[in-house]
Amino acid sequence: MLRLVELDKTYPTGDKALKSVDLEVPQGQVLALIGPSGAGKSTLIRCINRLVEPTSGSVFLGDVDLTKLGSGALRRERRRMGMIFQEYALVERLTVMENVLSGRLGYVGFWRSFTRRFPQSDVDEAFRLLDRVGLLEMADKRADELSGGQRQRVGICRALIQNPALLLVDEPTASLDPKTSRQIMRLICELCAERDLAAIINIHDVALAQMFVQRVVGLRFGAIEFDGPPDALTPDVLTRIYGEEDWEATIEKVEDEDEMVTA
Amino acid sequence: MPVKTLSDGRKAWQRRDSKSQLTRWFFTLIGVAIFVWCWNRISEATTWFFVWDAPSIAGDILARATPPRWSYIEKLWVPIWDTLNIATLGTIGALILAVPVAFMAARNTTPSTLFIRPIALLIIVSTRSINSLIWALLLIAIIGPGVFAGVVAIAIRSIGFCAKLLYEAIEEIDVAQTEAIASTGASRWQVMAFGIVPQILPAFAGISVFRWDINIRESTVLGLVGAGGIGLQLSSSLNVLAWPQVALILIVILMAVVLGEWVSAKVRSAII
Amino acid sequence: MSAALQARVGQRWRKPAFIKRPWLRYTLLIGTFLYLVAAIASIEVNWSRVYEGLDRGVAFIASFTNPDFTSRATDIWEGMIESLIMTVASSVVGILISIPIGLGAARNIAPLPVYVICRGIVAVSRALQEIIVAILLVAIFGFGPLAGFMTLSFATIGFLSKLLAEDIESMDKSQAEAIRATGSRWMQWINYGVQPQFMPRLIGLSMYRLDINFRESTILGLVGAGGIGATLNTAFDRYEFDTAAAILILIIGTVMFLEYVSGLIRARVQ
Numbered sequence: 001m002l003r004l005v006e007l008d009k010t011y012p013t014g015d016k017a018l019k020s021v022d023l024e025v026p027q028g029q030v031l032a033l034i035g036p037s038g039a040g041k042s043t044l045i046r047c048i049n050r051l052v053e054p055t056s057g058s059v060f061l062g063d064v065d066l067t068k069l070g071s072g073a074l075r076r077e078r079r080r081m082g083m084i085f086q087e088y089a090l091v092e093r094l095t096v097m098e099n100v101l102s103g104r105l106g107y108v109g110f111w112r113s114f115t116r117r118f119p120q121s122d123v124d125e126a127f128r129l130l131d132r133v134g135l136l137e138m139a140d141k142r143a144d145e146l147s148g149g150q151r152q153r154v155g156i157c158r159a160l161i162q163n164p165a166l167l168l169v170d171e172p173t174a175s176l177d178p179k180t181s182r183q184i185m186r187l188i189c190e191l192c193a194e195r196d197l198a199a200i201i202n203i204h205d206v207a208l209a210q211m212f213v214q215r216v217v218g219l220r221f222g223a224i225e226f227d228g229p230p231d232a233l234t235p236d237v238l239t240r241i242y243g244e245e246d247w248e249a250t251i252e253k254v255e256d257e258d259e260m261v262t263a
Numbered sequence: 264m265p266v267k268t269l270s271d272g273r274k275a276w277q278r279r280d281s282k283s284q285l286t287r288w289f290f291t292l293i294g295v296a297i298f299v300w301c302w303n304r305i306s307e308a309t310t311w312f313f314v315w316d317a318p319s320i321a322g323d324i325l326a327r328a329t330p331p332r333w334s335y336i337e338k339l340w341v342p343i344w345d346t347l348n349i350a351t352l353g354t355i356g357a358l359i360l361a362v363p364v365a366f367m368a369a370r371n372t373t374p375s376t377l378f379i380r381p382i383a384l385l386i387i388v389s390t391r392s393i394n395s396l397i398w399a400l401l402l403i404a405i406i407g408p409g410v411f412a413g414v415v416a417i418a419i420r421s422i423g424f425c426a427k428l429l430y431e432a433i434e435e436i437d438v439a440q441t442e443a444i445a446s447t448g449a450s451r452w453q454v455m456a457f458g459i460v461p462q463i464l465p466a467f468a469g470i471s472v473f474r475w476d477i478n479i480r481e482s483t484v485l486g487l488v489g490a491g492g493i494g495l496q497l498s499s500s501l502n503v504l505a506w507p508q509v510a511l512i513l514i515v516i517l518m519a520v521v522l523g524e525w526v527s528a529k530v531r532s533a534i535i
Numbered sequence: 536m537s538a539a540l541q542a543r544v545g546q547r548w549r550k551p552a553f554i555k556r557p558w559l560r561y562t563l564l565i566g567t568f569l570y571l572v573a574a575i576a577s578i579e580v581n582w583s584r585v586y587e588g589l590d591r592g593v594a595f596i597a598s599f600t601n602p603d604f605t606s607r608a609t610d611i612w613e614g615m616i617e618s619l620i621m622t623v624a625s626s627v628v629g630i631l632i633s634i635p636i637g638l639g640a641a642r643n644i645a646p647l648p649v650y651v652i653c654r655g656i657v658a659v660s661r662a663l664q665e666i667i668v669a670i671l672l673v674a675i676f677g678f679g680p681l682a683g684f685m686t687l688s689f690a691t692i693g694f695l696s697k698l699l700a701e702d703i704e705s706m707d708k709s710q711a712e713a714i715r716a717t718g719s720r721w722m723q724w725i726n727y728g729v730q731p732q733f734m735p736r737l738i739g740l741s742m743y744r745l746d747i748n749f750r751e752s753t754i755l756g757l758v759g760a761g762g763i764g765a766t767l768n769t770a771f772d773r774y775e776f777d778t779a780a781a782i783l784i785l786i787i788g789t790v791m792f793l794e795y796v797s798g799l800i801r802a803r804v805q
Contacts, residue, residue, distance in 0.1 A: 049446050078448035089443035093461040097548060102457050106448025113449075114456050116550045123548045131540040139543075140551045155443075162447055301624040305680045308617070308761070313677035321675045348574040392790035393783060396666065396754045397767065401779070404771045405595065406588040411580045484666045488757065501670065513667065520662050 001027040001198055002048070002166055007057035009043050009222075017043040019222040020057070027165070028196045030189055032209035032230075035219035036242050041202040044219065045168045048200070049081045050074060061166065079106035082159025084188070086171035088151040092144040096135065096154050099143050100126040103161035122161070129157040133187065149180035153187065160191060167192065167199035174204060181205070185212050206233065324506060331514060332507035339496060339515060345410050346492035346519065349485065350478040353417025358471055361422045365429035372433055372459065383426070391423030395481045399490040410491035417482055421474050432466035433459065468534045472527045479523035483516045493519075595776045602784055603777035607766065611778070614763035615785060618752040621683045621762055625752075626745045628684075629691025634737075636692060637699030644703060644729065653696065660693025665751050669760040680761030687748045687755075694747070698740055699733060706732045735804045742797030749793060753786050 002025040009018040017040040025031055033041050046052035048059050050066060059066040066077055082103070090099045104122045105113055112118065118126075130136045133153040135146075143151060152172060159167055169188060173181035185201075189212045192199050203209045209216060210230040218226030218241040225241050226233075235247035269275055279287065313320075366372045368383035399416035406412055441458035449457065486494020493512060500508040554560040604611065639645045639653035665686055672682040706729065714728030756764025763782060770779040 051442050051446060075448045075450060078446060081446070083443065083446040085439055085443055087439055089437075089439035091440045091444065091458060091461050092437075093464065094457070095550065098457075098550065102444055102449070103447050105444065105450075105453045105457060110450060110452050110456070113453055118548075120545070120547070123546075124544045126548075127540060127543045131537060131543075136537075136539050136543065158443070158447070168446075298624060298627050301620040304617070304620050305624060305684055308679045309681040310677055310679070314681065317675050324671075324674060344577065348577060351570075352574055352578075388791055389783075389787050392750060392787045394750055394754045396757060397764075397783075400757075400768060400771045401595065404774060404776075405592045407581060407584040409581070410578045411585075414578065480664055484664050487666065497667075516664070516667070517662055520664075 001025060001062065002200075003060040004044075004048070005058045005060070007044070007047060007059065008055045009040070009047055009052065010055045017222050018047065018054070021222070021224060023217065023224065023227075025166075025198050025200065027198055028192070029215060030192050030199045030201065030213045031215045031217060032213040033200055033202045033217050033219060034204075034206055034209055034241065035225075037204075039219040040222040041219055042170055043222075045083075045170050045200060045202055048166075048168055049078050049083060075106055079162050080165045082162045082164035082167050084152070084155050084159050084167065084169040084172050086174045088148070088155045088175075090143040090151055090154055090158075093142065095140050095142055096130070096146070097126060097139045099154050100130060100157045100161055103158040106162065125161055126157070129160055130154075132191075133157060148176050149184060152176065152180075152184050156184075156188060156191065160195070164197065167197055167201075169199055169201040171202050171204065173208065181208060182211070189213070206238065328506040328510040330507065331510035332505075333511065335508050335511050336515070339493065339512070342486070342491075342493040342496050343515065343519070345413075346482045346494075347479075349410060349413040349417055349482040349490075349492050350475060350523075353414045353482070354421060354471060354475045354478050356414065356418035357421030357425055357474065358467075360418065361425035361429060362467075364422060364426040365433060366455075368426060369430040369433035371436070371438070372455075383430075387423040387426050387430075389423070390419055390421075391427065393420070395420035395485065396488055399485050399488050403489050408489035408491075413482060413485045413490035413492055416485065416490055417478050420481070421478060424477075425470050425474055428470045429463065429467060432463045432470075436462040465534060469531055472530045472534075476523045476527035480520050483519060591774070591776075595780070598776040598780040599784070601777060602781035603775070604781045607770070607775075607778050610766045610769075611763070611782060611785070614756065614766040614782075615789075617680050618749065618756075618762035618764075619789075621680050621687060621752045621755070622745065622749040625684045625687030625691060626741065626748050629688040629744070629748075630695060630741050632688070633692045633695035633699065637696040638703065638725065638729075640696055640700035641703035643706075643708075644725070653700075657693050657697050657700070660689055661697065663689075665690050666754065666758060669755050670758050673759045678759040678761075683752060683755040683760035683762055686760060687751060690751065691744055691748060694744055695737075695740060699737060702733045702736055703729060738804045739797075739801040742800050746790065746793045746797055750786075750790060 002023075004021055004023040007018055007021040007023075008016075010016050021044065033044065035041050043052055047054040048061075048066070050059075054067055057067070061077060061080060064077060066074065069077060091102065094102070098116065101116075101118050101122060104118060108118060108122075127136065127139070130139055133156060135150060135153055135157075138146060138150065138154075143154065146154065167188070172184055172188060176184060185208055188199065188201070191197070201209070201213065210233060213230060216226065216228065216230050216233060217224060218237065220241050226237050238247045239245070277284075364383050364386055367374065367379050368387060370376065370380070373380045373383070395416050398419050399412060402412040402416050402419075406415070436459060440462065441454055444454050444458035482492050482494075484494045484497075486492045486496065487498045489495070489498075493516060497509065497512045497516075500512060552560060554563065636653045636656055639649045640657055642650055645653065668689055669682060669686040672685050676682050676685070710732060711724070711728035715724050719727065752762045752764075753767070754762075754764045756762040756766070757768055759765070763786070767779060767782050770776075770782065
């Protein structure tokens, strides 16, 4: 469904962030991308929806090569890729509802969006999603009144209302406490299963990744170092990705005692 | 650490070493010399006889100016209304023009860094460096005296001020928020309306009220060159040396300025 | 589907209004609209005069491509020099006077009577327009740069003292207390505990004020208080747009130069 072919990115400063990355993600698969800071995880995700322009190589979403598209066609394809951000990236001075509805911007004209007259079906869907993540009562609050975990759930709604085929998730838990982190990861994975979505999740926390995903890809210096199931992450592999360290404590299975995410 | 060895061999701590001390003295000396020269030039151009006479002249003017001619206020209502309009309409006009200039000048929104940005910056610098009274003089020469010239003068003068503060606000926005909007497949204009505008709206409101306050002050004196408002009355009263009227007008201007400042402080604290 | 969701789905959604109370919202809207209509209606525009003026406007803009520096060279030269002289002298004097007044206007270091007097001076200076002060001073001291110099010094005092006082009031208390705890005198306390905290900003603000003083000095000539303004006024009166353009270019150039220098200095001290 998503296929990266020899993807390269060299920044104007000369930093080689990605070196000929090949990767294929089938429909419905949730994939965790791990690796040290500066390994190119963020660049990889941003090259897929071209928030960062790749230097060479191709990105196929279905049969479409995203790297060849003009700006109009790119915008239409971006609607099929929902993105969830590290610091939530909500527009803080807009209400929760406006933030969720902004996921539909690719589908409505400028004037309708400017006057906030979204189609009724979009409004209903926004309310359903907010209800699903337990934030229905917050709909008319301003985004900056919410807590971190709540904001990230709004960010998830904004990505899902696009009705995407693929989720690009950039460090969803980096600014959250451990318990909220797990709740958010579980929510993302549940929603992907419900909707049969593929997802690429950048994540620092190896244990958290192992807990939820079906496949792990390790990135080092812009190249893929490891690709396999979560249980194949041995201390040996982690040393190859991150460098020498005592890994036993990290990959020890953590018992999952949290309840389901509720309102 | 700068340490000086004294003649008897002991060491003494100093704040600066002798070289930087010398350069400091040198620049201080040049500074003083420039100031003295400036003062001499001013002094040469001054008739000191008048200056020594100043206290008695000031006393004389004060005696003539009191009490202010309160009844003259009837003739001031229309000029006060005009002054308010010059400030308000001028500010609105300036904001309408300043918004596109600011977007063209901000590094992250300009359509072209090479051609359009320098033009926008030139507009900002040139409108900002020239006082509204000079703009008024120019506009009177072009479109004739009156309130309209005042409105346009205030508007032009304020473009640079507003656009400068606004484009600095645009450059400081959080990029993640605009990226998030762009990643949903939004068009360039939608990114602007949903990602950028909400972020700069508070700054925009603050700047408008701040500039309106300044414009109230400036519009009170535009009349001195014929561009409408209460300054016209001030100018004609000064010409006939009608000091009691001048006193009243000055009181009115003072009150307008204080009132303007009060309103703008109130509105700003309500916004922020 | 929960009851709360049931109630929402199918309902229209509208962005909550900025002003919550409807009557206030509509009163403000209608009031603003009425004011704007009244304000615009009260401006008399002589459109035929404006139309005639367009030619002159074009001529003025065209004259920027061909400014005339030569035919009034001596007037322009002397005016610019006089403006610069007033700027420098008034900035120096204004800054020197505004430091003690700024100290006096800071509530945390000045006794109440001093505070009231200094705040009074600041308030008067800020409320009076430069040009109005200039008119009064010209009437008292006669025509010439002395009146302009005094005007700008007076304005500088209001501007700098206020910002300085606010700066001192928001300064870090513990640094000043540490100096006081050593048993220093008042002057020593100011010199060691307070001065280092406000000095960088004072220098920055002074440079900014120098810039403002120059811009203001260009208009004082309109009321006879010296500087380039008188020459500029004459140029406009005689429709000598090429000379006016030359003067405006000089003013803009000087302001840009001053901004550049003050930027350099501020970057150094901060």
